[in-house]
Amino acid sequence: MNTEVTSRTLPEAILAAIRAALAEDIGAGDATTNSIVPPEATMSGRIIAKQEGIVAGLDVAAATFSLLDRRVEFLARVAEGARVENRQVLAHLSGPARALLTAERTALNFLGRMSGIATLTRQFVEAVAGTRAVILDTRKTAPGLRLVDKLAVQRGGGQNHRVGLYDMILIKDNHIDFAGSLAEAVSRARGAGNGLQVEVEARTLEDVRAALELGVERILLDNMSTEMMSEVVRITNGRAKLEASGNVTLENVRKIAETGVDFISIGALTHSARVFDVSFDYIK
Numbered sequence: 001m002n003t004e005v006t007s008r009t010l011p012e013a014i015l016a017a018i019r020a021a022l023a024e025d026i027g028a029g030d031a032t033t034n035s036i037v038p039p040e041a042t043m044s045g046r047i048i049a050k051q052e053g054i055v056a057g058l059d060v061a062a063a064t065f066s067l068l069d070r071r072v073e074f075l076a077r078v079a080e081g082a083r084v085e086n087r088q089v090l091a092h093l094s095g096p097a098r099a100l101l102t103a104e105r106t107a108l109n110f111l112g113r114m115s116g117i118a119t120l121t122r123q124f125v126e127a128v129a130g131t132r133a134v135i136l137d138t139r140k141t142a143p144g145l146r147l148v149d150k151l152a153v154q155r156g157g158g159q160n161h162r163v164g165l166y167d168m169i170l171i172k173d174n175h176i177d178f179a180g181s182l183a184e185a186v187s188r189a190r191g192a193g194n195g196l197q198v199e200v201e202a203r204t205l206e207d208v209r210a211a212l213e214l215g216v217e218r219i220l221l222d223n224m225s226t227e228m229m230s231e232v233v234r235i236t237n238g239r240a241k242l243e244a245s246g247n248v249t250l251e252n253v254r255k256i257a258e259t260g261v262d263f264i265s266i267g268a269l270t271h272s273a274r275v276f277d278v279s280f281d282y283i284k
Contacts, residue, residue: 010060019067022103037098039098043100043101055079056155081156081157083122111278113148116275124253132261135269138265150270153269167196173203241263244259
């Protein structure tokens, strides 16, 4: 495989994050590169995986170079979301040497973070294979990198929960306590008239029954035991979508999925994934 990668399909919010990252790193200029490398020099290099895992963010890495200098050519050697081996070549690059050396660290930071998230996500997805459970992310993302992190989850085989506070109503314990009751919180949410799906957090069977009586479309089962989740699945009987959340690990996710819940949301996908090790090597 040898595919040219461009940034044309990336949303503006991700491109803005890349620009901000470049500005943060470069500042007034790359003092090291600019003092050593002539402006007219060109070079070639390759990005190499330093471990096994799932690759995500090749287009984001390519955009990092092209936003600095459009003359950089980025050729992917593997498909996005592919499983790769240690020492496998992920991409070949060529173009102005200053641009390649200056954008290198920022591009690798994006690629390493996204591939780490995708690799962890794929492990969870494979752990629940054969069940009905869908692996979801949360809003526990790096500030300013929400869409980058959530894109990595998708490329690892997971799905996105709400992107932000604006695209879904999730009534949690503090909302319920402030409103005075679950019924009042749901009533106020529906009364807003924004047409968004309503999900409520439940910690007990009584909470679940109350949510079902209110006709809530989706219920988040907060830190429930698998035994309680199984009972919730039984009493719900398809009347609402069920989402398990809280203290989910690779060791227990299969047991949670086998209760019959529809979704399992995991903050660790984006807040605890280990960065995937990649390097950029100069080709002499």
